[in-house]
Amino acid sequence: MLARADAPSRKRAPERTCAGCREVLPQAQLVRLVLGPDGHVVPDLAGRAFGRGAWVHPTQRCIERAAPRGLAKSFRAEVKTSAAELHAAILAAAARRAESLLLAAERGGHLAVGATEVTEALAAGRALRVVVARDARAAAELGSVRKAIADGLAVAFGDKELLGQLTRRSETGVVAVVDRGLCDALTRVFDMMSIPEPNTGARAAGTREDG
Ligand SMILES: [Zn+2]
Structure with missing residues (x-):
């Protein structure tokens, strides 16, 4: 038999709303964003930046829907970041996060x-x-x-x-x-690095940089 649902067995993971699809999910599945004073959002993959946060699925579709209007709703403030800018910022933050995770893995003997x-x-x-x-x-x-x-x-x-x-x-x-924990964290940021570019309606000039 399963334990009763009201048994005080485990702490519930905090839940957040995706600024793209507005689904409420455990925050581990979402990317935290903070709003700078200039109206631009910055990804906070380590979850340590000060300031009010908003959250988004690390997916092409939710990035498209979140920036800038879904995020403006979440922050209740003007957001100037476009979907293309948010996508680029998440990929760049993911690359930096991968570096610090690998550094931590090496230092920790993992x-x-x-x-x-x-x-x-x-x-x-x-x-x-x-x-x-x-x-x-x-x-x-x-x-x-x-x-x-x-x-x-x-x-x-x-x-x-x-x-x-x-x-x-x-x-x-x-x-x-x-190390399992570091592997899971790394997998998450490597997945972010392969999020396809958002479709922003007007076809952006530029080339894909697939390796
Ligand atoms: Zn979403």
Whole structure:
């Protein structure tokens, strides 16, 4: 039998309203935004920025619907950020957040660094997420990494110099996260980095930058 619903078993996760679809959901599924004094919103992926927050699903559709009118309603203030600007800001914030999560993973001993350690972690089943530098051709061609890519475990991010900086080496081609919590947080920000650009009605000039 299930426990009674009124049993004081677990704390309810805080819920927030998406400024796009107006659905009320646990805040972990939404992105927090804060409104600057200039009327522009800034993503707060670490959830630490001061100021009143509004929330949005990290999806193309909810970004389109939220900016600027849904957010103006949430903040009860004028919002000047367009859907295209909000999309770009979320992608940029996600990339910065990925860097700080990888840095924290390395500092905390939750990261296998380099081809040898990553191969060992994959063989031991400890590698939860593999991150390959975009310019790391040799690492991407390793049998173990190729299998991780085929299994959907790998993501391309940054370059060897950036991964090197985050792992206190001159260059790093591949890393693997071996901690569940960090892996989940990273997966969330990597998903944000692939949100398609919003359709803003008037067709924007410019090219896609797919890698
Ligand atoms: Zn939504």
